[in-house]
Structure formats: C-alpha cells, structure tokens
Amino acid sequence: MTAIRKSSLFLTGCIIVAGLASCTNTNTDGVVTTAKTVILPDSMQQYVNSRLRIYETVRLTTNLNNLTNSERKILPLLVQAAQIMDELYWKQTYPQRDSLLNTVKDERTKSFIKINYGPWDRLNDNKAFISGVGAKPDGATFYPAGMTKADLEKSTLKDKFGQYSVVKKDSTGALYTVPYHVLFAVELQKASNLLKQAALLAEDSGLKKYLNLRADALVTDDFTASDYAWLDMKNNGLDIIIGPIENYEDKVFNARAAYESYVLVKDKDWSKRLAKYVKMLPDLQKGLPVPAKYKNETPGSDSELNAYDVVYYAGDCNAGAKTIAVNLPNDEVIQQKKGTRRSQLKNAMKAKFEKILVPIAKELIDQQQISYVKFDAFFANVMFHEVAHGLGIKKTVTGKGFVKDALKEQYSWLEEGKADILGLYMVTGLLKKGELNGDIKEYYTTFMAGLLRSVRFGAADAHGQANMQCFNYFADKQAFVRTSNGTYKVDFAKFADAMNGLSNMIITLQGNGDRMAVEKARKENAVISPELKSDLERLSKKGIPVDIVFEQGVDVLGGL
Template sequence: MALSFRTIGTLLACTTIALSACTGDQQRQPASTAKVADSLQDYVSQRLPIYERVRLSTDLNQLTVTERKMLPFLIQAAEIMDELFWKQTYPARDSLLAAVKDEKTREFIQINYGPWDRLNGDKAFVAGVGPKPDGAAFYPAGTTREEVEKSTLKDKLNPYSILKRDSTGALIAVPYHVAFAAELQKASNLLKQAALLAEDAGLKKYLNARADALVTDKFTASDYAWLDMKTNGLDIIIGPIENYEDKLFNARTSYEAYVLVKDREWSKRLAKYVTMLPELQKGLPVAPRYKAEKPGTDSELNAYDVVFYAGDCNSGSKTIAVNLPNDEEIQQKKGTRRSQLKNAMKAKFDKILMPIAHELIDKDQLPLINFDAFFSNVMFHEVAHGLGIKQTINGKGTVRAALQEQTSWLEEGKADILGLYMVTALVKKGDLKGDLKSFYTTFMAGILRSVRFGAASAHGKANMQCFNFFKKEGAFQRSANGTYRVDFDKFGLAMNKLSNVIVTLQGNGDREGVAKLQREMAVIPADLQADLDRLSRNGIPVDVVFDQGADVLGMK
C-alpha cells in the first residue's frame, strides 16, 4: 500500500535520512542512521554527476527595451509553475529538504522534484518513501485504477483537476483553479503586468488570455491566441500542459513553463516546412485509412533561446523542442506551434551526444554526425506530432482516450520515426539540404543518447523500442568492441516498417497491443546496457541541469 504524502513527510522528519532516527518507542539509533545516511550520500555521489550544468543565456540586445522590462515578470510567473509542480508530484518537499543536511543530496532531490530518481526508473533513493505512486499527487494515496474506473464521479478524468476524498471517503474532483487558487492568481497578475508593457499586439492578447485561463482552467481561447502570434520576440509557454506525470491514466496535466526569446534568423529558415505536412501525410507508409486525416498547416515553426525552465519540463530529462497545443481538435483545425530550443539543444549536442558518438559510433561513420542533422532530427520529431492519426478508425474516440496510460510513450515513438520519415522524404525531394547518411547516423547517436533516460521516461521507452526494432531489422550492427555501424539501406526500410506498426496501433486504439509492444520492445538488452555503463564509467553525462534566472541573464 502506498504511503500518503503527508505520512511520508512525517516519516522523513524522523527517519533514516536525518542524522538520528526514530523507532516505535522514539529511541535514537545513531549507528544504523549513519550507515543509511552514508549509503544515501554514496548513491547521490554516483548519480549527481550524470547531469552536466549548463548556463541558460541569450543576447538580450536582440530584445527591445520594453521586452527586457517584461522578462522578469515572465520569469516570476514561471517560478510559480515550479512551485505548483512540486505540489503535484511531491507535496512534502519542505519537510524532506529540512530533514536532509547534505547539500549534494538536497540538490539531487531538487533535480528530481522528489526522492525518486527519474533517470533510473523512478528508483527511491531516500529510505522509507516507498515506490513512486503512479498517480503522483493527483489522486488520494492508495487509489487504484479500478476504483476510479468504477466511480460514478462526473468528469473524473478532467485534465485540470485533482481527486480527493470527502468526509465519507468518496472521491471528489477539485479543479486546479480552486486547489491552487492563490498561486494561480499571483501568476495571472504577473502575466497581466507583462501584457501592459507588451508592444506586440499578438503577444499582448495571448498574455491576457493566458492570465485568464490560469484562474479558470479554460485554455482554448489562449491556445488559439498563442497560435495566432506571428511577430513576437518574447514568448512564454505556461500552465498545466503535459500528462507524463500521471502514469495511472495519462490524463491529468502538470504545471510547467518555458520563457523564450525568438531567434528570428533561424525561424525564417524553418518557416517553409509546415506547409508540406499535407503532402507528407499522403506519403506515410501506412494503409490509406490510417492517413486520411488532414493535418493543420496554420502553424509556426520557430527557433528560440530558452532562458527559463520550470516544473514538468525541468524534471528529469530536459525538453529541447516543444509541439503544442496538445488539444487534438485545435491541432486539426489550426495546427500547432513547433518550438526548437536551440541553445539547450546545442548544449546537449556538444556535451552529451558528441562524447557518446566518439565512444559508441564506428570511427568511419563518426564524421557524418553534425549539429545541423541533430537539429533537423529533433525539429522534425516535433513536426511529426502533427502527422498520422488523432481519431481511431473504429469508434474508440481519440487515440489519447483509447490508449490511456500507453499514449505518451507510443506518441513519442511515433514522432521519432515519422520525423525521420519526413527528413528522408525532404532530402530525397531536395527540400532539405544535407547527406541522408548524416541524418541516419546522427539519429542512431540520438537513440543511444535518449535510451539513457530510462524506463520511467516516455522518451526513454520510445527510444528503447526504436533501438530493439532497428536491431531486429538489421538496421545497424554492433562490433565486438561495442561500437555501432549504420546499414543505411536497412535503416530506411526499418523506419517505414516501424512507422506502419505504430500508426496502425494508434489508429486501432489497440491499448493491449501497445502494452505488449512495450513489454517486448521498450527494454534495454544486456549488450546495450553494458555499453551504456561504459559511458557512465567514462563520465559522459546523461542530461543537463540549468543555471538560470534573471540574475544569470544579468538583470538583477
């Protein structure tokens, strides 16, 4: 039985992570406690170095004087999203951190937003907390999937509510704007203050609409306003957005924020690709009924420097590109905005992907790997979220509703593989410059980077699936010394075959089929694990953490 977060908080104040411990009769046991504390610090000393620290900055001279005045308001609003994400994932943060004296351990807890190691299968690294609840803090402790399914509670899977129990023990839904009213009102006020300063009409409209949405949980109007923005230099993605944290139903959304500065030069280079979506949809390697939908094309494809991450997007593996909004109806009517976070992407390429490539990619193919190919692969991953199928073909409703907790990881796998399909098609047509061998080899290195995110991550599962599927199809070979060499012809064939498998499962709403695929393919084989262990021994980081904020930008 899962411990409640309140129980955990109490337990942490008097248990194994402190310098003394409590037993049933409140007697001290300093020897055993010291041993556990040493064990905790040993674990942290091994795991903390998997994160490379990166400074988030940009050239503020590209902003107007007014935009520079707006930036602190946006960062302060984002910081509130960080606080709300803690409440959703681990409300006992303060008691946990108060009980920990070691600074490195405190840092590791803050990176993971709790006592579970997000890049190690959500392993508990603090004694006494137990396994991470699948429902995080969205559901009462001990709530089962079956109990929620049998409940007669109206709108029980509302993405903008948490479930609690009333005095009789019955489940009740509490809207986010009620549960977090004080914090959301502060964030709303900050957005409105920024809107008062905004000179760009589209940005002003969006900030006001999003401010209202935060305190009502009605986000549609602000999503449309966000998509309508065309000439803004600043941007903020803010609110309850992704549902990765809800592993019980994949229904409830987590708070997050990105504060962004547009790179106008790179954005101009990317603008043409969204218009090609309908043609690319027609060419998908799937049966006609699985590609009959028409993707929206009134979308923006832009590059940004990100200057602040908060909440869900800042936990575990850090997002380097965004495709929003998630609302399927808006996607079909209007499209999405694909935001490439160029400075964060470059940091991961330089500090993680290239060191991995030097260790694991065949030396003859190593020169094929470059940042432009990495950028394009990541970019078209996000664009590819708009391809495929959103409504099942057999009356099961949306793909998200039909697949439930299996939705996110398979959707990330779809975006990976259809993004590569898009790259292939565009290079062959001459609409994307570059050598296809470079894109394929860089994609292979990207798989080896992302499988390290582990089984608790949707992106990690997606890349494990891709690795195992491509291995089965002979798309690459592993040498005796543990390096990988791409077979370019078989790589393209495997890409098409996996595209068909994923889109067909989505279109059929085949939840059991997806679960079977996860069990069989979203696993790390022993030889790959040995290679990943080699990366760790050589000190190659798994992901990044950020030095960020107004002071880092030189605004204080």
C-alpha cells in the same frame, strides 16, 4: 514555498513527519496504497554522488542586445510567473519538499532532490535514493490513497479523467474532484497578475492578447482561447509557455496535467529559415507507409516552426531529462482545426549536442561514420520529431474516439515513438524532394547516436521507452550492427526499411486504439538488453553526462 495546511495536502504524496515516511503507490491491481517506513540517516550518499555526475551544468543566456526596452522589462515578469509554476509542480509531485530537505543533511543529496523534484531518480527508473521513502506513486498527487483504477473508471464523476483537477475521497469514501484553479487559487492569481503586468508593457499586439488571455486561463482552467491566441502570434520577440500542460506525471491514466513553464526569446533569423516545412505536412501525410484508413486525416498546417533561446525552465519540463523542443497545444481539436507551434530550443539543443551527443558518438559510433554526426542533422531530427506529432492519426479507426483517450496511460510513450520515427520519415522525404540539404547518412547516423543518448533516460521516461523500442526494432531488422570493438555501424539501406516498418507498426497500433496491444508492445520492446546496458555503462565510466541542469534566472541573464 508557500506553506500548505495539513488539511489541504494530497493523500498520495510521501509525508515525512518525526522521522516517518508515509508513501502511496499504485500496485499491479491498480490500487493506490499507503505504507509507512522509517527514514534512516543519509545512507545513499555514494549513490547520489555517482548520479550527480550524470548532469552537466549549463548557463541559460541569450543576446539581450536583441531585445527592445519593453521586452527587457517584460522578461523578469515572465520569469517570476514561471517560478510560480515550479512551486505548483512541487505541490503536485512531492508537496513535502521542505520537510524532506530539512530532514536530509547532506548538501549533495539536497541538490539531487531538487533536480528530481523529489527523492526518486527520474533517469534511473525512479529508484528511491532516500532510505525508506518507498516507490514513487504512479499517480503523483492526483488520486487518493485506496482508490483503484476500476473505482474511477466506473464512477459517474463528470471530469474523472479531467486534465485540470485532482481526485479526492470524502469521509464516506466517495470520490470527488477539485479543480486546479480552486486548489491553487492563491498561487495562480499571483501568476495571472504577473502576466497582466507583462501584457501592459507588451508592444506587440499578438503577445499582448495572448498574455491577457493566458492570465485569465490560469485562474479558470479554460485554456482554449489562449491556445488559439498563442498560435495566432507571429511577430513576438518574447514568448512564455505556461500552465498545466503535459500528462507524463500521471502514470495511472495519463490524464492529469502537470504545471510547467518555458520563458523564450525568439531567434527570428532561424525561425524564418524553418517556416516552409509545416506547409508540407499534408503531402507527407499522404505518403505514410500505412493503409489508407490510417492516414485519411488532414494535418493542420496553419502552424509555426520557430527557433528560440530558452532562458528559464520550470516544473515538469525541468524534471529529470530536459526538453529541447516543444509541440503544442496538445488539444486534439485545436490541432486539427489550426495546427500546432513547434518550438526548437536552440541553445539547450546545442548544449546537449556538444556536451553529450558528440562524446557518445566518439565512444559508440563506428569510426568510419563519426564524421556523419552533425549539429544541423541533430537539429533537424529533433525539429521534425516535433513536426511529426502532427502526422499520423488522432482518432481511432475502430470507433474508440481519440487515440489519447483510447490508450490512456500507454499513449505518451507510443506517441513519442511515433514522433521519433515519423520525424526521420519526414527528413528522408524532404531530402528526396530537395527541400532539405545534406547527406542522408548524416541524418541516419546522427539519429543512431541520438538513440544511444535517449535510451539512457530509462524505462520510467516516455522518451526513453520510445527510443528503446526503436533501438530494438532497428536491431531486429539489422538496420545497424554492433562491431567486434563494441561500436555501432549503420546499414543505411536497411535503416530506411526499418523506419518504414516501425512507422507502420506504431500508426496501426494507434489507429486501432487497442491499449492492451500497446502495453504488450511496451513490455516486449521497450527494454534494455544486457549488451546495450553494458555499452551504456561504458559512457558512464567515461564521465559522459546523461543530461543537463541549468543555472538560470534574471541574475544569470544580467543586464535587465
């Protein structure tokens, strides 16, 4: 990691100096505070040892024989650029990484720090596992200590909710912002140069154009042209998603984006099989189970639905629970004008299915229904989750602008819940139309097993919160029952009814743009009951992993 001068450190991270931890957090009044505590010798090794076991190691590989000579030369350059995004993500989330790792002596604890990009357990509600570090800051390093939410909301800063800047405070206490491309100029220039080198080697004109434009975007924070170029690519064999993209790390306003990257190898055969589904979005939009005013928008259908082997994860997507499908770009204007690309990360998806979902099903799904848990159903449920981000509503019906802007920090978890339930709605509709093969029982039972998998991500994770709401809603509607032997059995008719009811509830909440109502729904519904908690503990006792970690990189790929 490149050394950071003290003057350039964000004020909201935890700074470890001479055995002291100085940490910031956002309290219930929205104030970013600072507290100092003493770091004790490693005293939570037992906890760390138990938590390390929740991850299963997976090697990220692909069939290199499918690559051209040019692509073999490009791939290492893309991995190097991705590794820079990983370093930038550390700076955003925990810039004192090296100080922390040098302080900690236990090697297993160091490994757990690296998995979580800091000393907080991302899959256990961000529980601190290093004594004395305090609570994880809601605003990561995006905001200065002492700033309240009201301070920023009433300020006249042009980009106070900007995606690509950090908020700082000068010596007089006045707030100002610094763009990412200024703050991280050195690292971003290196990444840009690597993409330019890759572009020189690219034979596909679409990939060449995208790499050049993305290289420029990294050093300007203007990503629009490169997003359009990315959507225009059709024949590329390699791909890279790179930059500040998702807002999950900013739990104060859900505004500022964190750096991440995926390096991808397209599975062209699978991608051809998936191409037809995006074109069906407009018809599916018309059938949504909500009043007309909540479904008047026409979803963009000039999009692609592709399958990939992912060969490198970096930054935000590699922290805690690993992403297995991607729907981008996030820009609502681009989504409405052009659509999005849904990328299914097939090798990572397969690993989660085999190593996690199947063992969960064997433990918690009723014996009469285990045979319905199928990979093709899992793949489709995950795929249509991403496609379903394009359904529903982007602008409120109450004049509050885009849903994302109206809901702020409450947006991400509800949007993930929408994608979950509308993905299931799409599956149901496509089966009825004869556009999808299989038995609805397979998709519903596999969805149920998927709920039990994802609620384990915890209340600090947007996907975990979304799945907890879905689980509790379906339980209330008796869409499944918990049998006397502690397994779950789906009622297929009631499952469909609950799907429609939850779809209506979520789209209505989004369309109204009422942030307080959404927060109330999260507090009431996105919770784990004692009974469910006990069942999930059974999975841990059985040694069933919660998620995966990767062996990845050029050395793992070999043959380049």
